[in-house]
Amino acid sequence: MSDADDQAFDIELKLLVDAIFLRYHYDFRGYAQASLKRRLTVARDRFGCRSLSQLQDKVLHDPATFPALLDYLTVQVSEMFRDPAYFLALREKIVPLLRTYPSLKFWVAGCSTGEEVYSLAILLREEGLLSRSLIYATDINSHALAKAEAGVFEIDRIPGFTENHRRSGARSSLSDYYTAAYGRAVFDKSLRKHIVFSDHSLATDSVFAEVQLVSCRNVLIYFNRELQDRAVGLFHEALCRKGFLGIGSKESLRFSRHAGSFVDRVREDRIYQKADQP
Numbered sequence: 001m002s003d004a005d006d007q008a009f010d011i012e013l014k015l016l017v018d019a020i021f022l023r024y025h026y027d028f029r030g031y032a033q034a035s036l037k038r039r040l041t042v043a044r045d046r047f048g049c050r051s052l053s054q055l056q057d058k059v060l061h062d063p064a065t066f067p068a069l070l071d072y073l074t075v076q077v078s079e080m081f082r083d084p085a086y087f088l089a090l091r092e093k094i095v096p097l098l099r100t101y102p103s104l105k106f107w108v109a110g111c112s113t114g115e116e117v118y119s120l121a122i123l124l125r126e127e128g129l130l131s132r133s134l135i136y137a138t139d140i141n142s143h144a145l146a147k148a149e150a151g152v153f154e155i156d157r158i159p160g161f162t163e164n165h166r167r168s169g170a171r172s173s174l175s176d177y178y179t180a181a182y183g184r185a186v187f188d189k190s191l192r193k194h195i196v197f198s199d200h201s202l203a204t205d206s207v208f209a210e211v212q213l214v215s216c217r218n219v220l221i222y223f224n225r226e227l228q229d230r231a232v233g234l235f236h237e238a239l240c241r242k243g244f245l246g247i248g249s250k251e252s253l254r255f256s257r258h259a260g261s262f263v264d265r266v267r268e269d270r271i272y273q274k275a276d277q278p
């Protein structure tokens, strides 16, 4: 691409993102530019458009385009017990503190297709806490949320999930929580009874509950600094006194406007605790 083409692409990207916000109220204006560019380039080609302006025309005038485009704008990569060390740290270092609460609320923000939230539910069941827990699982992608709610995963992913689960300090076998049928693993409905799935955007929505722990992993990485600050501000507001925040292994609060409002709890696994205000 020449510099002029590059500049035109950037202008068209800005206009497309503005159009999406004005028409559908999904706000991608604060997303990290480099990955948004990559994803929109793929979408432009996939929708058979010559330019992002042409894609914008489709988005505005063809009602089927935006829901399909949303799958390109958001990244749905996930796995159960992703980064097992994070779940091991939750189990060993955070669960003992959570035990002191008579009832517990959790918020898995950006839950995608549900792998993280089922992992948390299984961990809580293993630790004897699920019966007094409620987990809010939120995302902006309704396709992903529907999949999460169904709790059905392709069977060929199960060996990887099982190994992650084992490395997270499992106290039971993952096979205790699903039934295999027709190439799919259907997770136990009794886990779902403790989960509320809901559409919620970290870019535009506000806090809806007080929780003891927020787990928002591999989501902030797609946001620019300002939007990261907004999201971390929401988490801070949602957390009870001395509540916990877990983020992804490639994410950090170090440069956040809210860095001073949290203390490291398990530094290597990116688990923070809300600081007492002076």
Ligand SMILES: C[S@@+](CC[C@H](N)C(=O)[O-])C[C@H]1O[C@@H](n2cnc3c(N)ncnc32)[C@H](O)[C@@H]1O
Pocket: 074, 075, 076, 077, 078, 079, 082, 109, 110, 111, 112, 113, 115, 116, 138, 139, 140, 141, 144, 200, 201, 202, 203, 204, 216, 217, 218, 219, 222, 248
């Ligand atoms: C890579 S997945 C992370 C899934 C899971 N947390 C994990 O670590 O495996 C990122 C998720 O963030 C969601 N997401 C993107 N923007 C969001 C926003 N503004 N508010 C809430 N979720 C968002 C995407 O739809 C996607 O499901």
